[in-house]
Amino acid sequence: MTSLVNLLRRINDRIAIAVGLVLLACVVFTLIEIIARRLGGSLGGVDEISGYVMAITTSWGISYALTEQAHVRIDLLRQRLVPLGRAIFDILSLICLSGTAIVVAWRGWGVLEKTLSTGARANTPLETPLWIPQTLWWAGWVWFALSASILLVSVLVKFLASDYKSVDAIAGARGEA
DSSP: OHHHHHHHHHHHHHHHHHHHHHHHHHHHHHHHHHHHHHTTOOOOOHHHHHHHHHHHHHHHHHHHHHHTTOSOOOOTTGGGSOHHHHHHHHHHHHHHHHHHHHHHHHHHHHHHHHHHHHTOBOSSTTOOBTHHHHHHHHHHHHHHHHHHHHHHHHHHHHHHTTOHHHHHHHHSOTTOO
16 A cells, blocks of 8 residues: 555656646746737737646646645644544544545536537637546546545544554644654
8 A cells, every 4th residue: 555655656746746837837827918919919818728727737746736735624623633633533534535526527527518519609709619628627626536436445444443643644743743
């Protein structure tokens, strides 16, 4: 299980780099638009594309935050518990996170499926086929659901082996003293 968690972390590291590069490209695109407007022109569609980029990069970036233990948690009570209690809280938090990710991915498919069946396009000058950004957004949520589920199974295996230190290493709160 540890090698699977490490593989997941390496994959999410690469995804985070890709997300960063996409965001950087979006910044460059926006800067070009600002300069073009100052010169009396416009590329058009920068705001629409930026919105898609934000949704897509967020859905993919949350998996990186998960494997880096960077999600915000309120751990006032958890900090005061013995390792067994902390492990139980970590498992509960991963169950909730996995469940939420699975529901969003499942419900997101319904949105994407409807878009695919109707051939919906954005009501903008670009008339973007909505299946393109929705597919990328939905895939990020599926990856997040998969990542959270892998971590949950890994943590449950470590918990059943009474390896609470490994549970903390995989799913504990970061930055705790």
